[in-house]
Amino acid sequence: xxxxxxxxxxxxxxxxxxxxxxxxxxxxxxxxxxxxxxxxxxxxxxxxxxxxxxxxxxxxxxxxxxxxxxxxxxxxxxxxxxxxxxxxxxxxxxxxxxxxxxxxxxxxxxxxxxxxxxxxxxxxxxxxxxxxxxxxxxxxxxxxxxxxxxxxxxxxxxxxxxxxxxxxxxxxxxxxxxxxxxxxxxxxxxxxxxxxxxxxxxxxxxxxxxxxxxxxxxxxxxxxxxxxxxxxxxxxxxxxxxxxxxxxxxxxxxxxxxxxxxxxxxxxxxxxxxxxxxxxxxxxxxxxxxxxxxxxxxxxxxxxxxxxxxxxxxxxxxxxxxxxxxxxxxxxxxxxxxxxxxxxxxxxxxxxxxxxxxxxxxxxxxxxxxxxxxxxxxxxxxxxxxxxxxxxxxxxxxxxxxxxxxxxxxxxxxxxxxxxxxxxxxxxxxxxxxxxxxxxxxxxxxxxxxxxxxxxxxxxxxxxxxxxxxxxxxxxxxxxxxxxxxxxxxxxxxxxxxxxxxxxxxxxx
Numbered sequence: 001x002x003x004x005x006x007x008x009x010x011x012x013x014x015x016x017x018x019x020x021x022x023x024x025x026x027x028x029x030x031x032x033x034x035x036x037x038x039x040x041x042x043x044x045x046x047x048x049x050x051x052x053x054x055x056x057x058x059x060x061x062x063x064x065x066x067x068x069x070x071x072x073x074x075x076x077x078x079x080x081x082x083x084x085x086x087x088x089x090x091x092x093x094x095x096x097x098x099x100x101x102x103x104x105x106x107x108x109x110x111x112x113x114x115x116x117x118x119x120x121x122x123x124x125x126x127x128x129x130x131x132x133x134x135x136x137x138x139x140x141x142x143x144x145x146x147x148x149x150x151x152x153x154x155x156x157x158x159x160x161x162x163x164x165x166x167x168x169x170x171x172x173x174x175x176x177x178x179x180x181x182x183x184x185x186x187x188x189x190x191x192x193x194x195x196x197x198x199x200x201x202x203x204x205x206x207x208x209x210x211x212x213x214x215x216x217x218x219x220x221x222x223x224x225x226x227x228x229x230x231x232x233x234x235x236x237x238x239x240x241x242x243x244x245x246x247x248x249x250x251x252x253x254x255x256x257x258x259x260x261x262x263x264x265x266x267x268x269x270x271x272x273x274x275x276x277x278x279x280x281x282x283x284x285x286x287x288x289x290x291x292x293x294x295x296x297x298x299x300x301x302x303x304x305x306x307x308x309x310x311x312x313x314x315x316x317x318x319x320x321x322x323x324x325x326x327x328x329x330x331x332x333x334x335x336x337x338x339x340x341x342x343x344x345x346x347x348x349x350x351x352x353x354x355x356x357x358x359x360x361x362x363x364x365x366x367x368x369x370x371x372x373x374x375x376x377x378x379x380x381x382x383x384x385x386x387x388x389x390x391x392x393x394x395x396x397x398x399x400x401x402x403x404x405x406x407x408x409x410x411x412x413x414x415x416x417x418x419x420x421x422x423x424x425x426x427x428x429x430x431x432x433x434x435x436x437x438x439x440x441x442x443x444x445x446x447x448x449x450x451x452x453x454x455x456x457x458x459x460x461x462x463x464x465x466x467x468x469x470x471x472x473x474x475x476x477x478x479x480x481x482x483x484x485x486x487x488x489x490x491x492x493x494x495x496x497x498x499x500x501x502x503x504x505x506x507x508x509x
Contacts, residue, residue: 009060032080051076157251198462203305213257228342229492371503424485
């Protein structure tokens with residue numbers, strides 16, 4: 001897979017090849033390799049096994065001074081193994097839907113000169129013997145180009161989600177979040193629409209994974225807007241896609257609203273949103289000349305996650321005046337509430353952002369720091385952080401999904417605790433293995449196995465609900481090879497925050 005980058009934002013002709021990734025099977029295991037392209041664009045050389053970073057200057061009319069810096073991370077071999085590993089099952093790579101489209105191939109003309117020819121990639125690969133021609137026996141679904149304004153909005157949005165999210169969010173991929181974003185999944189069965197989030201609501205009243213007609217109360221929209229610990233996709237993504245944000249916002253916005261099951265919560269959320277709309281209307285009207293009054297209105301919006309999301313959306317659309325845009329970003333990016341601050345960090349030049357661990361760090365870097373137990377406890381229990389408390393209990397706090405950690409410090413050293421966070425699928429306690437269950441009528445469930453009897457199978461899902469399926473209705477029941485604990489949990493923390501978290505866990509005795 002070759003990845004390219006526009007050296008001038010919005011101009012495809014400025015695109016340069018940056019990295020080619022190779023996934024190689026040696027007959028037993030899969031291995032990932034990164035190759036970095038040279039400035040002349042004539043060759044790519046193998047990146048060292050420890051990985052590398054390179055900063056590129058991007059011409060961007062919207063950035064201060066007309067330029068911004070973007071750091072490209074070339075993954076180490078160890079980082080590749082986070083996803084492409086022996087316990088993850090089949091390799092993560094391109095799939096049939098993504099290949100099933102027309103591609104322009106170089107071809108000789110009738111006179112023998114250079115030319116090109118458009119053809120379907122699957123048909124071409126079958127023609128040259130790379131794929132079995134039987135793949136064409138039945139019509140196959142095709143993804144839409146998310147950037148194509150002529151394609152249907154829903155097709156574009158679901159294709160974007162398939163490419164960016166479905167490698168983890170699909171049946172059989174493991175993990176504790178049972179929302180499915182694969183293109184071939186029926187939307188009404190995807191466990192997203194009016195589905196209560198299992199990994200945090202980020203201060204959003206009445207939030208769902210997707211709240212039809214209301215993107216600001218959709219955790220999906222918050223997660224792809226944030227650069228903090230909530231950011232998705234967690235691995236392989238260091239920037240927020242403005243085009244993707246606007247696409248998902250528009251898609252959720254046009255969905256028909258549904259009757260609420262909690263009128264009190266719904267009324268509270270509507271009241272906050274109405275107040276936010278009035279504040280934005282006042283700000284955008286340009287009638288407020290007093291800097292003090294303007295700052296007060298911005299701060300009122302930033303006092304809630306809903307208001308911060310509404311304001312960041314306007315900043316994303318560049319609908320505010322230049323002065324107001326600058327003030328909103330400055331006050332948002334320096335806000336005391338991390339849930340708000342993480343939404344505005346992407347508008348700040350890279351060199352001025354919080355120095356987070358990212359994907360390229362060593363355990364020794366964290367273990368060398370002196371941790372603070374009290375600060376680590378806050379990292380563990382803070383909404384919007386690494387969200388440990390969403391699955392684990394410590395004494396009388398947290399949720400009873402994963403192992404109880406009240407005495408975890410007696411069992412493991414700091415180094416072992418850190419290793420279990422960085423490599424959660426290396427060793428999975430059988431009592432907390434995630435099971436994938438598929439019924440004969442094609443329903444699917446994910447959760448911990450509570451019990452299996454001669455009559456039924458009982459799973460506990462991430463919402464702590466018990467799912468009962470009669471044994472004679474079970475088509476498949478398999479333990480996942482990956483842990484329900486996500487990979488890459490620490491990369492959005494600072495090194496000190498990670499050290500504090502490990503210190504807190506080590507103190508639990």
